[in-house]
Amino acid sequence: MNEKKGKGRLKALLDNMAEGVIVLDARGKITLINKVIEIIFGIREEELLDHPLIEAIRNPELNHFLKEALDTRRVREIELKMVTPVERIFKIRSAFFGEEENDGKWLLVIFNDVTEIRRLEKSRTEFIANVSHELRTPLSSIKGYVETLLEGAVDEKDNSRRFLGIIEENAIRLDRLIGDILELSKMESSSVKISKDFFELKEIAKKAVEMFKPDLKKKKIETEVNIPADFPRIIANKDMLEQVLINLLDNALKFNKEGGKITITAEEQQASLKITVKDTGFGIPAEDQPRIFERFYRVDKGRSRETGGTGLGLSIVKHIIGQHGGTTGVESRLNEGSAFYFTLPRE
Ligand SMILES: Nc1ncnc2c1ncn2[C@@H]1O[C@H](COP(=O)(O)OP(=O)(O)OP(=O)(O)O)[C@@H](O)[C@H]1O
Numbered sequence: 001m002n003e004k005k006g007k008g009r010l011k012a013l014l015d016n017m018a019e020g021v022i023v024l025d026a027r028g029k030i031t032l033i034n035k036v037i038e039i040i041f042g043i044r045e046e047e048l049l050d051h052p053l054i055e056a057i058r059n060p061e062l063n064h065f066l067k068e069a070l071d072t073r074r075v076r077e078i079e080l081k082m083v084t085p086v087e088r089i090f091k092i093r094s095a096f097f098g099e100e101e102n103d104g105k106w107l108l109v110i111f112n113d114v115t116e117i118r119r120l121e122k123s124r125t126e127f128i129a130n131v132s133h134e135l136r137t138p139l140s141s142i143k144g145y146v147e148t149l150l151e152g153a154v155d156e157k158d159n160s161r162r163f164l165g166i167i168e169e170n171a172i173r174l175d176r177l178i179g180d181i182l183e184l185s186k187m188e189s190s191s192v193k194i195s196k197d198f199f200e201l202k203e204i205a206k207k208a209v210e211m212f213k214p215d216l217k218k219k220k221i222e223t224e225v226n227i228p229a230d231f232p233r234i235i236a237n238k239d240m241l242e243q244v245l246i247n248l249l250d251n252a253l254k255f256n257k258e259g260g261k262i263t264i265t266a267e268e269q270q271a272s273l274k275i276t277v278k279d280t281g282f283g284i285p286a287e288d289q290p291r292i293f294e295r296f297y298r299v300d301k302g303r304s305r306e307t308g309g310t311g312l313g314l315s316i317v318k319h320i321i322g323q324h325g326g327t328t329g330v331e332s333r334l335n336e337g338s339a340f341y342f343t344l345p346r347e
């Protein structure tokens with residue numbers, strides 16, 4: 001009776017742990033599985049008691065690891081990628097406990113889900129690799145032209161002017177790139193609540209379009225702003241939202257054809273406000289669409305380089321909108337154009 005009570009309490013305790021726990025007897029048969037393991041692997045303790053673990057979790061590597069742990073009776077640790085139904089990475093630790101003369105020996109196996117930690121580590125490494133790569137390109141161009149100038153080109157009037165122009169261009173690009181990266185990391189690390197303003201969408205839409213007037217004119221692109229007169233006022237950080245529109249307009253212009261069109265539309269939906277920036281440009285291949293909001297992702301590296309893009313604009317858009325509790329997305333057809341939209345929850 002008492003033992004049963006004790007086991008019940010132990011089970012309740014284990015069920016409330018964040019880690020998965022399995023206890024095997026010295027023969028490798030299951031004597032206990034906690035809730036987390038049941039949920040992750042979609043199994044039930046009652047059905048598996050006294051069965052070998054391999055029947056519950058069919059993973060040869062895990063099986064091998066446990067066999068070794070049972071044989072050597074030492075503390076073991078391993079990191080395994082397992083398909084649970086979804087793929088997850090676990091840090092698994094096993095240890096022997098109990099005494100031969102009393103209750104016998106048991107193997108305690110603890111599963112720690114490190115999927116998210118590993119994912120973040122990977123994305124950080126990738127980010128650093130990308131940043132270094134992006135910084136290096138303009139920098140090596142600057143270095144190259146400075147060297148050429150020093151080697152004598154400085155005395156050739158026409159060339160030296162042209163080279164200095166290229167150096168300046170690359171310096172500007174570097175400056176902008178660093179600015180974007182700082183902005184992004186500031187946004188991503190800030191846990192402080194963003195301050196919100198109460199304003200008309202029209203106001204910032206007009207301002208953003210105004211900024212691009214010279215380039216719009218140069219490329220003969222027509223703009224249209226469709227915001228209903230009774231469109232609700234927006235509650236959001238005004239500067240950030242203006243940045244979103246600027247980034248979307250910048251793309252709609254940059255990846256547009258000469259004589260094209262850009263349309264900004266605002267619609268009221270049941271639970272949100274939807275704002276769309278549509279262009280009549282090159283469009284985005286279907287296979288690239290899921291990735292364009294990633295940092296540094298560019299569809300056509302050649303063309304984007306030419307237009308000076310770093311591939312950060314959309315990741316900033318996504319981040320800002322995410323911070324406001326909204327969503328972002330794109331619909332696009334190759335050679336016809338793209339429609340980038342974002343939503344903001346109605347408050
Ligand atoms: N309106 C659009 N039409 C076609 N392709 C687009 C459009 N907007 C974005 N893209 C594609 O998505 C990529 C990522 O866009 P994003 O704004 O993040 O970067 P970028 O414009 O290249 O650089 P940045 O915005 O940092 O100056 C672009 O390089 C381009 O290939």
Ligand SMILES: [Mg+2]
Nearest residue numbers: 250251313314
């Ligand atoms: Mg952009």
